[in-house]
Amino acid sequence: xxxxxxxxxxxxxxxxxxxxxxxxxxxxxxxxxxxNFIQAILNSIHPLPGSVLxxxxxxxxxxxxxxxxxxxxxxxNGVAKLIVGQNGILSTPAVSTLIRKYQVTGGIVLTAxxxxxxxxxxxxxxxNSSNGGPASDSVTEKIYEITxxxxxxxxxxxxxxxxSKLGETNxxxxxxxxxxxxxxxxxxYLALMKEIFDFAKIKSLIQGSSSRPPFKLLINSMHGVTGPxxxxxxxxxxxxxKDNTVNTVPLPDFGGHHPDPxxxxxxxLVTAMKNGDYDFGAAFDGDGDRNMVLGKKAFFVTPxxxxxxxxxxxxxxxxxxxxxVKGFARSMPTAAAVDxxxxxxxxxxxxxxxGWKYFGNLMDxxxxxxxxxxxxxxxxxxxxxxxxxxxxxxxxxxxxxxGESVEQILLKHWKTFGRNYFTRYDYENCESAPCNEMMKKLxxxxxxxxxxxxxxxxxxxxxxxxxxxxxxxxxPVDKSVAKNQxxxxxxxxxxxxxxxxxxxxxxxxxxxxxxxxYEPASGSITVEASVALQPLxxxxxxxxxxxxxxxxxxxxxxx
Ligand code: VG1
Ligand code: CO
Numbered sequence: 001x002x003x004x005x006x007x008x009x010x011x012x013x014x015x016x017x018x019x020x021x022x023x024x025x026x027x028x029x030x031x032x033x034x035x036n037f038i039q040a041i042l043n044s045i046h047p048l049p050g051s052v053l054x055x056x057x058x059x060x061x062x063x064x065x066x067x068x069x070x071x072x073x074x075x076x077n078g079v080a081k082l083i084v085g086q087n088g089i090l091s092t093p094a095v096s097t098l099i100r101k102y103q104v105t106g107g108i109v110l111t112a113x114x115x116x117x118x119x120x121x122x123x124x125x126x127x128n129s130s131n132g133g134p135a136s137d138s139v140t141e142k143i144y145e146i147t148x149x150x151x152x153x154x155x156x157x158x159x160x161x162x163x164s165k166l167g168e169t170n171x172x173x174x175x176x177x178x179x180x181x182x183x184x185x186x187x188x189y190l191a192l193m194k195e196i197f198d199f200a201k202i203k204s205l206i207q208g209s210s211s212r213p214p215f216k217l218l219i220n221s222m223h224g225v226t227g228p229x230x231x232x233x234x235x236x237x238x239x240x241x242k243d244n245t246v247n248t249v250p251l252p253d254f255g256g257h258h259p260d261p262x263x264x265x266x267x268x269l270v271t272a273m274k275n276g277d278y279d280f281g282a283a284f285d286g287d288g289d290r291n292m293v294l295g296k297k298a299f300f301v302t303p304x305x306x307x308x309x310x311x312x313x314x315x316x317x318x319x320x321x322x323x324x325v326k327g328f329a330r331s332m333p334t335a336a337a338v339d340x341x342x343x344x345x346x347x348x349x350x351x352x353x354x355g356w357k358y359f360g361n362l363m364d365x366x367x368x369x370x371x372x373x374x375x376x377x378x379x380x381x382x383x384x385x386x387x388x389x390x391x392x393x394x395x396x397x398x399x400x401x402x403g404e405s406v407e408q409i410l411l412k413h414w415k416t417f418g419r420n421y422f423t424r425y426d427y428e429n430c431e432s433a434p435c436n437e438m439m440k441k442l443x444x445x446x447x448x449x450x451x452x453x454x455x456x457x458x459x460x461x462x463x464x465x466x467x468x469x470x471x472x473x474x475x476p477v478d479k480s481v482a483k484n485q486x487x488x489x490x491x492x493x494x495x496x497x498x499x500x501x502x503x504x505x506x507x508x509x510x511x512x513x514x515x516x517x518y519e520p521a522s523g524s525i526t527v528e529a530s531v532a533l534q535p536l537x538x539x540x541x542x543x544x545x546x547x548x549x550x551x552x553x554x555x556x557x558x559x
Contacts, residue, residue: 001159001173003076007152008032014040014147016140018355018503020126022112025062027506028123032153034066038073038108039153040146041127044139045105049078049176054098054128056090056185057110058225058287059250060117063088064163066110066125071161071180075171076154081179084163089250091225091288093390094189096132096383101188106130111225111287114260115506118253122506133360133384137482186232189389193233196319196382197393198400203238205400215399217244218278219392220269222259223251224286229389246272259285261292261376261388263300264557273298280399280406284388289356290376291388293395295406302529302559304335304422304516307372309413310394311341316401317394319382320369326381329359329371332471332486333498333514335422338372344417353473353485354500360384361477374424374514374559414525420518421532425555426502427511427546435501435509438549442487442499443470445543458538464492471498489543494518497540511550513540530558 011030014021014037021037028034045051055070057063067088074082083098088110090098095107112124127135127143135143161169161180169180193199208214217240221227227248234240247255258265261283273281273294281294293301301309311328314320327348328338342349348367352358356377362368363381372378377386378394395406402409445451446468454465471485486500495517502510515536519525524532540546547553 001075001156001171003154003174004157005152005154006032006035008036008150010148010150011036015144016126016135019113019134020109020111020124022115022122022124022504023506025119025121025123028062028066034069034125035073035153035155036147036150037125038070039077040143040150041108041125042074042077042079043146044127044142050080051105052081052083052102053079053105054083054090054095054102054107055110056085056088056095058091058113059087059089059252060111060123060254060286061119061121061252062123063110063252066123067163070108072155072157072159073153075156075159075173075178078176079178081181083181083183085185086166086182087164087185089185089225089228091189091229092385093289093383093387094185094229095128096385097189097192099128099130099132100383101192104130107132109287112506113287113504114258114285114290115504116254116258117286118256121253128384131360131364131384134355134357136357136480138480186229189229190232190237192382193390193393196317196390197397198318199237201400202393202396205396207239215280216278218269218272218276218281219245220266220281220283221245221248222257222261222266222283222285223247223249223255224259224284224288225250226284226288226389229288233389254286261285261290262557262559264559266292269294270298280395282392285376288388289379289386291378291391292376293392293406295410299407299410301406301410302335302374302422303372303376303378304330304337304374304420305410305413306391306395307334307370307378308337308341308417309409310378310391310398311338311370312413313398313402314370316398319380323369323381326369327362327367329362329368331355331358331373332488333424333500333512334372334374335420335516336518337417337420340417350476353471353482355503356384356386358473358475358482361475365477367476374422411526415521418518418520418523419525420516421529422514422516423529423533423537424559425513425537426557426559427550427552428556429505429508430511430550430552432509434549434551435511438511438544438546439487439499439501442544446487446489456539456543458542459535461535463495463536463539466490466492495536497536497543499544511546513537513544513546513555515540
């Protein structure tokens with residue numbers, strides 16, 4: 001087996017976004033496009049010879065081809081070993097688990113997460129570092145710089161490894177050994193979950209007892225990567241019935257759907273919950289890091305509340321009894337419900353930019369136990385990615401301990417801490433230029449000295465501006481600075497508006513508008529979020545002239 005050096009030319013725009021490089025499959029299929037990016041990732045690793053990488057993804061279209069390219073290029077560049085999920089399948093949380101457990105150099109995750117898959121949809125490649133988390137801004141910046149000047153890549157064209165079979169392939173490349181180890185996609189992740197949670201307790205909740213009926217689950221994998229994990233964990237280990245899980249076969253195009261667990265794209269789960277007598281519903285995204293949690297009759301738990309409830313009940317989970325509860329964190333647009341839990345428990349609370357990579361440093365420094373994002377991401381320092389199945393197991397642990405329904409738990413939480421109403425409007429796939437223009441104008445407006453103190457009114461409600469800025473984050477651990485992380489308008493009554501452009505789309509611009517208001521425990525805490533937030537959202541639309549710039553009279557998705 002010999003190494004071939006292939007001349008290549010740089011492609012424009014190989015800049016990783018919020019969570020890796022995401023583009024249409026057709027873009028990745030261009031000659032040398034994927035090869036260039038893989039070589040650039042490898043060139044960013046020091047020292048590369050002797051390194052070990054985990055490789056796997058969500059099973060979407062082009063994943064198998066990408067695994068093959070990675071094997072051939074890694075072999076040619078002196079990588080010592082690749083640990084590959086069987087058939088190239090690994091959830092994002094499983095990749096993080098493996099990197100940490102086997103203490104390897106890093107990992108390459110093949111996913112575009114919640115974006116649709118298939119030949120006409122999206123693919124993605126993400127590099128994770130040795131802590132198991134998404135590479136930091138400085139690393140992704142370095143990779144991007146390399147892609148701009150790349151002139152060749154190394155490849156072993158004749159190395160063919162069958163990743164459908166478990167076991168090791170050992171070869172010699174230029175006199176040095178190279179190993180591909182194909183592993184079971186679920187085993188190590190399952191072992192970790194068993195260390196964290198009390199499986200026997202969750203099992204007895206699910207199966208019921210002489211004094212309590214079985215707790216009925218409906219878990220929807222949306223034809224993403226979680227299918228095999230869900231079947232193994234919930235059916236085999238926890239004794240759920242076969243029909244408690246649906247869409248568990250990973251499909252390259254996710255059955256033609258958007259594998260995104262929210263009220264719009266997981267509408268079939270919502271309908272089934274409304275019409276059925278399930279106690280608990282959940283859905284996950286394509287790569288298994290996101291989760292949506294529903295109670296009986298589709299009672300919706302907004303992710304910001306989910307984080308706060310779990311934070312307030314960590315004593316129900318054996319892992320946290322052992323590690324103790326360090327601090328809490330949320331991304332900036334996430335509603336501040338968890339901040340109130342932190343204050344009550346006198347723990348540190350961090351507000352980071354959007355994207356999971358910013359939590360890793362805090363966890364590595366021992367200052368963060370559990371964190372989340374409004375975008376259906378919840379996780380803890382057991383790994384360095386958000387973790388959908390973990391979140392469901394955490395919820396089931398809390399329910400098993402408290403013996404209350406999801407709705408009861410939320411009501412009690414609001415009665416204790418008050419309620420942070422939250423909504424997000426997404427305007428997907430808009431024209432880029434006018435959206436950039438809108439953001440520019442908005443920033444000028446909210447940062448002008450006369451903005452503070454202004455009264456903005458709609459539908460009989462008035463909000464007085466306390467502060468406006470473009471969010472900037474200084475990492476408390478390494479002091480690195482992340483700028484331009486979203487335009488914020490903070491009001492005197494604690495309400496907030498945030499405007500961001502998405503960093504995960506593959507074409508055009510997606511505008512995200514986030515609105516939050518706080519209602520104290522004594523106030524009206526059981527109103528529909530959409531009703532409670534109507535005036536604030538109207539203020540947001542007026543202030544930004546969003547409808548004019550996006551040419552949309554309503555959002556694509558509301559969460
Ligand atoms: C979105 C979410 C963000 C999340 C990111 C990756 O980013 O808003 O909270 O971390 O997706 O999630 P953006 O830049 O489009 O707003 V996933 O499940 O793609 O790894
Ligand atoms: Co995801």
